Amino acid sequence: MVGKREEKKRLLSDDSSITINDDGAGGAKFADEPEKDGCTTGILRALGLKEKKKPKKDMNKEKEFNDKFREISMLDKDSMLNRTGSPLSGLSEEEVKRRLGVYGKNVIAQVKPISWYKLLFVAFTHPFNIVLTIIATVSIATQDYATFAVVMFMVLLSAVLRFYEEHKSSKAFIHLKSLVKTTVTVLRTIKGVSTEVQIDIEDVVPGDIVPLKAGDVFPGDVRILESNSLFVSQSSLTGEFLPVEKGPDASEEQTTIFDTPNVGIMSTNIVSGSGIGVVFDTGCRTYISSISEILTSTQTTNAFDVGVKKVAYLLMGFGVVLVPIVIVINGLTTHDWVDSTMFGLSVAVGLTPEMLPMILNANLAKGAADMSKKKTIVKQLHSIQNMGAMDILCSDKTGTLTEDNVRLDSYIGGDKKELADVLRYSFFNSSFQKGLKNVLDNSIISYYNNQFAPGTADGSNKNHHEQEAIGHGAEVKPDERLIEGYALVDEFPFDFTRRRVSIILSQPESKGNLLICKGAVEEVLSCCTHLAVRDSEPILLTPDLKEQMLSITNELNVDGLRVLSVATKVFSTDIPSDYEYDVKNDEGGLTFYGFLSFIDPPKSDCAGAIEMLRGNGIEIKVLTGDNLAVARKICKDVGIDTTRVISGIELENASPEEFDELVERCTLFAKLTPIQKYNVVKALKKHKHTVGFLGDGVNDALALREADIGISVDTATNIAKDASDIILLEKSLTVINTAVRTGRITHANTIKYIKMAASSNFGNVFSMLIASAWLPFIPLKPLQMLTQNLLYDFSQISIPWDNVDEEYLKIPHPWSVRSLFKFMVFLGPISSIFDVGIFSYMWWYLGWTTEVTQSSFQTGWYVEGLITQVFIVHMIRTVKVPFIQRWASWQLTVNTVIIAAICIAIPYTPLSPYLLMEKLPAMYYPGLASTFVGYFLLTQIVKKIYMAVFGEWL
Numbered sequence: 001m002v003g004k005r006e007e008k009k010r011l012l013s014d015d016s017s018i019t020i021n022d023d024g025a026g027g028a029k030f031a032d033e034p035e036k037d038g039c040t041t042g043i044l045r046a047l048g049l050k051e052k053k054k055p056k057k058d059m060n061k062e063k064e065f066n067d068k069f070r071e072i073s074m075l076d077k078d079s080m081l082n083r084t085g086s087p088l089s090g091l092s093e094e095e096v097k098r099r100l101g102v103y104g105k106n107v108i109a110q111v112k113p114i115s116w117y118k119l120l121f122v123a124f125t126h127p128f129n130i131v132l133t134i135i136a137t138v139s140i141a142t143q144d145y146a147t148f149a150v151v152m153f154m155v156l157l158s159a160v161l162r163f164y165e166e167h168k169s170s171k172a173f174i175h176l177k178s179l180v181k182t183t184v185t186v187l188r189t190i191k192g193v194s195t196e197v198q199i200d201i202e203d204v205v206p207g208d209i210v211p212l213k214a215g216d217v218f219p220g221d222v223r224i225l226e227s228n229s230l231f232v233s234q235s236s237l238t239g240e241f242l243p244v245e246k247g248p249d250a251s252e253e254q255t256t257i258f259d260t261p262n263v264g265i266m267s268t269n270i271v272s273g274s275g276i277g278v279v280f281d282t283g284c285r286t287y288i289s290s291i292s293e294i295l296t297s298t299q300t301t302n303a304f305d306v307g308v309k310k311v312a313y314l315l316m317g318f319g320v321v322l323v324p325i326v327i328v329i330n331g332l333t334t335h336d337w338v339d340s341t342m343f344g345l346s347v348a349v350g351l352t353p354e355m356l357p358m359i360l361n362a363n364l365a366k367g368a369a370d371m372s373k374k375k376t377i378v379k380q381l382h383s384i385q386n387m388g389a390m391d392i393l394c395s396d397k398t399g400t401l402t403e404d405n406v407r408l409d410s411y412i413g414g415d416k417k418e419l420a421d422v423l424r425y426s427f428f429n430s431s432f433q434k435g436l437k438n439v440l441d442n443s444i445i446s447y448y449n450n451q452f453a454p455g456t457a458d459g460s461n462k463n464h465h466e467q468e469a470i471g472h473g474a475e476v477k478p479d480e481r482l483i484e485g486y487a488l489v490d491e492f493p494f495d496f497t498r499r500r501v502s503i504i505l506s507q508p509e510s511k512g513n514l515l516i517c518k519g520a521v522e523e524v525l526s527c528c529t530h531l532a533v534r535d536s537e538p539i540l541l542t543p544d545l546k547e548q549m550l551s552i553t554n555e556l557n558v559d560g561l562r563v564l565s566v567a568t569k570v571f572s573t574d575i576p577s578d579y580e581y582d583v584k585n586d587e588g589g590l591t592f593y594g595f596l597s598f599i600d601p602p603k604s605d606c607a608g609a610i611e612m613l614r615g616n617g618i619e620i621k622v623l624t625g626d627n628l629a630v631a632r633k634i635c636k637d638v639g640i641d642t643t644r645v646i647s648g649i650e651l652e653n654a655s656p657e658e659f660d661e662l663v664e665r666c667t668l669f670a671k672l673t674p675i676q677k678y679n680v681v682k683a684l685k686k687h688k689h690t691v692g693f694l695g696d697g698v699n700d701a702l703a704l705r706e707a708d709i710g711i712s713v714d715t716a717t718n719i720a721k722d723a724s725d726i727i728l729l730e731k732s733l734t735v736i737n738t739a740v741r742t743g744r745i746t747h748a749n750t751i752k753y754i755k756m757a758a759s760s761n762f763g764n765v766f767s768m769l770i771a772s773a774w775l776p777f778i779p780l781k782p783l784q785m786l787t788q789n790l791l792y793d794f795s796q797i798s799i800p801w802d803n804v805d806e807e808y809l810k811i812p813h814p815w816s817v818r819s820l821f822k823f824m825v826f827l828g829p830i831s832s833i834f835d836v837g838i839f840s841y842m843w844w845y846l847g848w849t850t851e852v853t854q855s856s857f858q859t860g861w862y863v864e865g866l867i868t869q870v871f872i873v874h875m876i877r878t879v880k881v882p883f884i885q886r887w888a889s890w891q892l893t894v895n896t897v898i899i900a901a902i903c904i905a906i907p908y909t910p911l912s913p914y915l916l917m918e919k920l921p922a923m924y925y926p927g928l929a930s931t932f933v934g935y936f937l938l939t940q941i942v943k944k945i946y947m948a949v950f951g952e953w954l
């Protein structure tokens with residue numbers, strides 16, 4: 001038995017040494033991905049810029065689960081069913097209702113949304129507010145009640161604003177999550193009859209009986225009761241690549257939870273085989289729930305977030321260095337240490353990128369909402385950024401390039417003539433196999449039902465429905481009368497390395513057991529020794545005949561037909577009934593019967609979509625498990641280059657360097673195993689590409705997880721959906737094109753905010769230093785600075801609604817922290833030049849040089865500083881000339897104009913005395929206007945130079 005298990009392991013995985021070191025985040029790769037950052041600061045964490053400290057594994061809990069699993073694993077089938085109180089036929093509807101009441105929905109605790117009061121609490125205890133509250137407290141101490149009132153008003157306003165935006169974003173995400181439903185099949189007793197029903201995974205209760213089959217994810221912690229070559233991948237939890245066989249038997253060897261041989265852990269999945277299990281725990285009582293905090297905390301890190309954090313660190317680093325200097329310089333020049341300290345604190349507030357997390361979230365929420373309107377559901381938010389950065393899209397063939405509406409075209413023998421046995425055997429194979437049943441099986445069953453049992457009990461209508469269902473994931477059942485007398489004895493389930501499935505049937509009339517093998521032609525031929533001949537005894541399958549069979553396949557393939565082949569073997573009647581069939585020994589010495597060909601025509605919109613993707617700077621690579629000839633034909637039909645193609649076997653033999661080079665060069669990869677798909681994606685990522693992978697099968701799950709953006713479809717297998725970041729409601733490259741566009745818009749709006757925040761804060765650092773050293777009074781009153789900061793924050797809120805240059809949308813944008821720093825260093829100081837400009841104007845021309853005129857000076861700088869900061873977004877957002885060649889969206893334009901108007905108006909309103917401002921005289925405005933125009937002109941010139949030198953802007 002052990003030998004058999006080992007052999008199956010070997011067959012299932014062609015490289016047992018590989019383990020996936022995957023944090024489940026699908027870690028985005030950007031041009032210069034930084035290392036994970038180790039430092040922690042409370043402020044960053046509270047800002048939402050710092051990951052929560054990774055929780056340690058709770059060893060007590062671990063032990064608790066280990067003990068529970070061991071106890072459960074030792075129970076025999078009946079005791080287990082007793083324990084869960086479930087009949088093998090499934091729970092009744094009433095019982096399910098009762099259990100749902102007791103145990104609740106099957107939802108993992110950490111996945112539940114944050115409650116509104118927590119959000120509100122976080123909004124109020126934000127460090128920005130804490131600094132403001134300190135300022136307010138100091139104001140009370142100095143009996144400056146006006147400042148106190150204004151500052152507390154700001155606390156309230158900023159907290160409410162933050163709460164509102166975050167609440168809105170979080171509601172949007174919850175809504176999106178609810179759009180992707182995972183359904184599972186369970187057995188339920190309905191009106192006294194045991195019935196298979198499809199239910200939402202959230203409605204699974206302890207005690208539910210679940211049929212297990214390839215492609216399923218365990219919908220709870222499940223005790224396996226029956227199995228047939230059931231191989232389970234636990235890579236989502238352990239990182240271990242190799243599937244393990246699980247079955248109903250216990251083992252004394254169990255050392256960890258993952259070793260429990262008869263328990264399927266929630267969220268792990270079935271790679272091949274089949275079985276039956278009973279759910280013993282759901283929701284927050286499952287093992288995954290106990291560790292999901294660990295999983296989610298490791299999942300949040302991706303290169304984009306890490307990069308953003310770096311920026312935040314940097315800006316706050318400025319604050320830490322600058323604030324004491326500013327306090328000391330101002331204290332020494334003004335001798336008013338309280339005021340100077342308050343000023344220092346306000347500078348700290350000004351340099352805190354307190355809007356960053358909120359704008360990022362609002363941007364992502366907006367992006368995700370836009371995508372959901374265009375048939376794209378985002379599961380992992382960071383993937384929206386990646387979507388914009390993607391430059392290679394790997395895709396499988398069926399359903400993406402083709403219509404996924406597979407029809408059986410012919411069934412022929414080795415003489416190329418129709419042979420009924422070929423159809424009959426494959427019908428049995430497809431009908432009885434319990435493992436991975438796909439669209440090819442469905443079309444065989446449907447065809448056979450139609451041919452040999454039309455107008456049956458529920459008539460031809462049924463067949464009509466079945467025909468329609470093919471390609472939409474629905475399983476087609478064989479007509480019972482056509483399989484009467486046959487029963488499944490054993491099965492060697494389908495897997496993507498063997499590329500064939502064999503079943504062993506007991507036959508009526510005491511004939512010997514019949515093995516039927518169906519699969520890829522080469523792979524089936526390799527098990528055959530004989531060739532069936534029409535109306536005669538089988539003949540020896542010579543190498544020549546094998547060649548002939550392969551050339552028939554090729555002829556069919558070059559016409560774009562997918563091909564399967566069938567072979568059989570009859571066992572002697574002497575074989576004892578308890579004989580254990582073994583894939584290694586028994587799947588051999590077969591007689592080859594012939595071929596089935598299937599039509600799977602290319603999608604009509606595919607060629608256009610590929611052209612468009614190419615136009616958007618995205619290269620398509622096709623990664624298929626299917627034959628090279630057929631894949632090549634389909635690729636040709638849809639306009640994918642087929643001059644550089646390669647098959648899995650050739651890749652296998654390449655050295656690591658050659659492998660990387662081949663992966664880069666080739667556009668079509670055929671006959672890949674799941675691990676090879678994964679390796680191709682990995683190699684592309686190593687070459688600094690941002691890689692998307694579109695697939696829907698069990699064989700795509702590893703690659704989906706490895707890709708920067710795993711894309712799947714709503715109708716895909718649960719494993720594939722689970723491993724993806726994005727779910728398409730329609731498997732189509734056109735939909736991806738639209739999603740890419742939205743991704744790029746979101747990316748651009750995020751980047752424009754970050755670049756602007758970084759460069760203007762960088763500039764402010766210089767201006768503060770110069771002003772502090774220059775002026776005999778405080779450059780800005782704390783209240784004025786806070787007002788400036790608050791208004792600036794408001795001006796940023798509409799950025800997610802901004803539009804983006806068409807030129808920008810045409811190419812992928814991998815982003816790098818380096819490019820951000822470069823931008824900051826070039827653009828930041830420009831604002832300081834004009835700050836100094838307005839200082840000089842006010843100092844020398846307007847003569848505001850003394851304590852008496854300091855309020856005018858401060859008001860003047862408040863206006864200039866805010867106006868330039870608010871309008872700079874119009875310069876940064878486009879490579880063209882703003883307002884002349886390009887306009888921002890109306891939301892952004894209106895918002896900036898309103899904020900600017902409020903800014904200029906405040907000194908003339910009754911608020912002015914509270915903010916210690918002066919009405920500015922008319923002569924101030926020529927200075928402001930010149931500064932404004934000068935700033936814009938210089939920025940435009942620098943923009944041109946910057947683009948010429950670095951070839952990029954945003």
Ligand SMILES: Nc1ncnc2c1ncn2[C@@H]1O[C@H](COP(=O)(O)OP(=O)(O)OP(=O)(O)O)[C@@H](O)[C@H]1O
Nearest residue numbers: 396397398440441499518519520624625626627697
């Ligand atoms: N139902 C089946 N029964 C037997 N063999 C099958 C079956 N389905 C697929 N195969 C064999 O396995 C090979 C790989 O499967 P398949 O073509 O589905 O791979 P894939 O990578 O998912 O392809 P695609 O890119 O088209 O989605 C096929 O070429 C075929 O020979």
Ligand SMILES: [Mg+2]
Nearest residue numbers: 396398696697
């Ligand atoms: Mg597939």
